[in-house]
Amino acid sequence: MAGFAFELGAWAPFFWLLAAGLIGYALLQAVQAGRAAGVKSLTEALFRCTAAGLLSILWSALLLAELGRLRLRWLLGAQLLLVLLSLLWAWRRRASWRLPRPRREDCLALVLLVIVTGLTCRPHLHVLGGEGQGLYLAIAGSLARSESIAAIDPELSALDPQWARQEFFYPSPWAGETTPFGDVLAQARYLEGFILDDQEPGKIVPSFLHMFPAWLALNYKLGGIDGMLQAQFATGLLAVLAVYLAGRALFGRRTAFGGALLLAVNLGFTWLHRTPAPAGLAQPLLFVLLYGLLGHQAGEDRGAEMLAALSLGALLHIQLDALLLLGLVAVWLLWMLARPDGRWGHWRLFLLLAGLQLLHFLVYVRALAWGYVLSTAWALLGGRTLWLSLLLLLLGAGAVVVAVGIRRGWFSKNLRGARLVAVALVGALSLGAYWVSQARLHAGPAYGGWSPAGLFQSLTSWGFALGVGGLLLFLWRGRPAQAFLWLGPFLACLTFYLGCGEQAAEFLNLGPAGAAVVIPVLLLGAAYFIEWIGQLLSGWRSRWVPLLLGGCLLAITAMPSIALAKHVEYLGAVGAVRQLSQEVEPEAILLFFDPAQAQLFAPPLRYLFDRQVFVLQQENPDTAALRDLVEQWEQQGRSAYLITPHGMDRLALRDLVMARQAIFSFHFPQMDLSRGRMQAQAVVRDLTLHRLQALPALTSGQEMVIDVGGDDLAYISRGFYAKESTADGRSFRWTEDQAEIELPGRWFCLPGAPILTLVLSQNFASAQEPAMFALRLEETVLGQIEPPPSWQSVQFPIPETLGPQFCQQDVVLLQLSGPVWSPSWTGKSVDSRLLGLALDQVILTLP
Numbered sequence: 001m002a003g004f005a006f007e008l009g010a011w012a013p014f015f016w017l018l019a020a021g022l023i024g025y026a027l028l029q030a031v032q033a034g035r036a037a038g039v040k041s042l043t044e045a046l047f048r049c050t051a052a053g054l055l056s057i058l059w060s061a062l063l064l065a066e067l068g069r070l071r072l073r074w075l076l077g078a079q080l081l082l083v084l085l086s087l088l089w090a091w092r093r094r095a096s097w098r099l100p101r102p103r104r105e106d107c108l109a110l111v112l113l114v115i116v117t118g119l120t121c122r123p124h125l126h127v128l129g130g131e132g133q134g135l136y137l138a139i140a141g142s143l144a145r146s147e148s149i150a151a152i153d154p155e156l157s158a159l160d161p162q163w164a165r166q167e168f169f170y171p172s173p174w175a176g177e178t179t180p181f182g183d184v185l186a187q188a189r190y191l192e193g194f195i196l197d198d199q200e201p202g203k204i205v206p207s208f209l210h211m212f213p214a215w216l217a218l219n220y221k222l223g224g225i226d227g228m229l230q231a232q233f234a235t236g237l238l239a240v241l242a243v244y245l246a247g248r249a250l251f252g253r254r255t256a257f258g259g260a261l262l263l264a265v266n267l268g269f270t271w272l273h274r275t276p277a278p279a280g281l282a283q284p285l286l287f288v289l290l291y292g293l294l295g296h297q298a299g300e301d302r303g304a305e306m307l308a309a310l311s312l313g314a315l316l317h318i319q320l321d322a323l324l325l326l327g328l329v330a331v332w333l334l335w336m337l338a339r340p341d342g343r344w345g346h347w348r349l350f351l352l353l354a355g356l357q358l359l360h361f362l363v364y365v366r367a368l369a370w371g372y373v374l375s376t377a378w379a380l381l382g383g384r385t386l387w388l389s390l391l392l393l394l395l396g397a398g399a400v401v402v403a404v405g406i407r408r409g410w411f412s413k414n415l416r417g418a419r420l421v422a423v424a425l426v427g428a429l430s431l432g433a434y435w436v437s438q439a440r441l442h443a444g445p446a447y448g449g450w451s452p453a454g455l456f457q458s459l460t461s462w463g464f465a466l467g468v469g470g471l472l473l474f475l476w477r478g479r480p481a482q483a484f485l486w487l488g489p490f491l492a493c494l495t496f497y498l499g500c501g502e503q504a505a506e507f508l509n510l511g512p513a514g515a516a517v518v519i520p521v522l523l524l525g526a527a528y529f530i531e532w533i534g535q536l537l538s539g540w541r542s543r544w545v546p547l548l549l550g551g552c553l554l555a556i557t558a559m560p561s562i563a564l565a566k567h568v569e570y571l572g573a574v575g576a577v578r579q580l581s582q583e584v585e586p587e588a589i590l591l592f593f594d595p596a597q598a599q600l601f602a603p604p605l606r607y608l609f610d611r612q613v614f615v616l617q618q619e620n621p622d623t624a625a626l627r628d629l630v631e632q633w634e635q636q637g638r639s640a641y642l643i644t645p646h647g648m649d650r651l652a653l654r655d656l657v658m659a660r661q662a663i664f665s666f667h668f669p670q671m672d673l674s675r676g677r678m679q680a681q682a683v684v685r686d687l688t689l690h691r692l693q694a695l696p697a698l699t700s701g702q703e704m705v706i707d708v709g710g711d712d713l714a715y716i717s718r719g720f721y722a723k724e725s726t727a728d729g730r731s732f733r734w735t736e737d738q739a740e741i742e743l744p745g746r747w748f749c750l751p752g753a754p755i756l757t758l759v760l761s762q763n764f765a766s767a768q769e770p771a772m773f774a775l776r777l778e779e780t781v782l783g784q785i786e787p788p789p790s791w792q793s794v795q796f797p798i799p800e801t802l803g804p805q806f807c808q809q810d811v812v813l814l815q816l817s818g819p820v821w822s823p824s825w826t827g828k829s830v831d832s833r834l835l836g837l838a839l840d841q842v843i844l845t846l847p
Helices: 009-032 042-067 072-092 106-120 131-146 161-168 211-251 253-264 279-298 302-316 321-337 344-368 370-381 383-408 415-441 461-477 480-499 502-508 512-536 544-566 576-583 595-608 623-635 800-807
Strands: 187-189 194-197 203-206 589-592 612-615 640-645 657-673 680-695 703-707 716-720 731-744 755-761 773-777 780-785 792-797 811-817 838-845
Touching (some): 009 211, 009 302, 042 211, 042 302, 106 253, 131 211, 131 595, 161 623, 253 544, 279 344, 302 344, 461 480, 461 512, 576 595, 576 657, 589 595, 595 612, 623 680, 780 792
Antiparallel strands (some): 187 194, 640 680, 755 792, 755 838, 773 811
């Protein structure tokens, strides 16, 4: 990157994790003063240090981005100051600096890390463009380049605001709305993922929560695009350890290792296969939060308490899903405080840090991401999902009642009945969610390569049954507080999943992100169930039963990962963004016409490859003003190109000339689901884009080419067969007895006589003599064509007097008519088509 002497490339996120371990070590020593409460192994101690240091880096990056100072030297200075203050505080409290000695248990965590690394760790070769993945990369690039969340775009500032808003910007649904907090700024969506502030020309703000893009931006500064993409894998390592340690606190060492092992071999989650989505960072923090709450519950462990509070605050600034999690944690705390030994002082550090971060979240959202939060909150609370919110409130109220009942001993006389009701509730929700997931799996196409039924798509029926069985068993035998904490997110996701529409599904990310919340719980439940079977059975054969069941479940879980391991970069157009950026000069202006393709390519092109990009909003834009803009760009030595999808390359732009430049065909792997066994598999997607140069005026001698034998279907009106190729690679199309091609009337506006050239050949498969074909331009006969014996160019001058007439028309019809023949007439072919002549190109040379 400019301004930096080196790049760490794909190793950038590992540099941050190494630095995080040192920072977190000093921070933890200051907080817990050397007390090792709850720390049982060297792995756990190192995990705590890394998690604490990473959280401090995330918070520092977000605050610096808010202040407009997202620079490496500022971040390093802030972290160095934090380390020095922590060391001074720990020294004054006479902290002990020794880490726990290595134990045999540390080998289990090492095995998990080796498995994940062997399956997923390799340098990224391509840029992922498209949908949320490309948008987060673009936002990170914007933060890295501008070093601030709010940035001034010079290209936008130079445009006329009123005209540009109409032609280039998509109005925000919340523009001008009045809320209890005041009027929402008049906003318009410039590109997907960004909001334009109309009150300050050229000011753009990313529309999503910014802690995750800030983390990507740091890796972008150190390691470029490869560093950003590898960041997902680095945090995935942390996530597997977080699941293992949290599961160990609940189920025990063997169950935790079995569940984390199943998770480690399954690449089908966003937080392991390095898709640039916020779930990749949110899921490690979620399980760090659970680990911290469980650790602090077991004893007054200030280190675990601090980890839980910082994780909860960071989750608020990464995904709005954490608003739901905030309610669950609040209910769990009420449950804990309702016990006879419950006391507020035990949680004072957690409540203080979480409260400060929640206050910051409210101020931050109001200032920078208000429209996004309003729209997603409406998706949660409005319309057909309102009853789900009421249901959650009822569940929360029920949890409070249960907590009070436990404190007063209401359930002590009938504990078995209360457990039975809870087990029945979880079982009913689980079976209902499984039924809904099966129905949605077969209902429609996958969303972004994943079906909305992605909650259970990576598990077969046996895997799901074992997981739910283990959770029910744990709920029946486990302690109530731990059962609620572990099953809370699981119950919440299943409740939403049973009745949510697309809006609520997007709110909770119940595709791969939702699976990342629930599937680790299911896998730990499955491991717990297998371990229970092993304890239940007796005899010399009992030791093989859990091993056999575990091996079967391991195979079930690994099945979708086999395909994913070969196609890790499956979301979006792999490499297409980089390829398109290399095809145009850096000073070029790219105009995207189709919003769907613009979402795929435009943000990464603009913010990662420094290509100026605009997205045309109007189907029939004001091309007179656009022509003036193109003229201005030409005077600056900058070419303007229109990028359109296949089939949309003939547009009604009266004041501009579209000269064809190139056709791009992209082939990229994308994940799909086989409808039978719910196994993920990679399929190849095709995408064709056309690049046309936008010219303000026609120039003398310019050639306007229609590639009939290629992909210029937009100009072909009727009367042509499918594309064919000769042995030497030339592509062409056969005409029928009458064929028509539409030429833009704008091409005939120059004074003088243009020349029409047809590249064609005789009926070379016919045994008959070639017949004469008539060539007409509207009602004017240009001449007769006798197809030549080989591929040749035949020219026809167009009378100068026709130019003014055709110039007033939007479309000028070119007609070819003549006798036809059939290859089947020769007796050597079964082809019964009626063919005219073979046509390759139509070229109009301007006078």
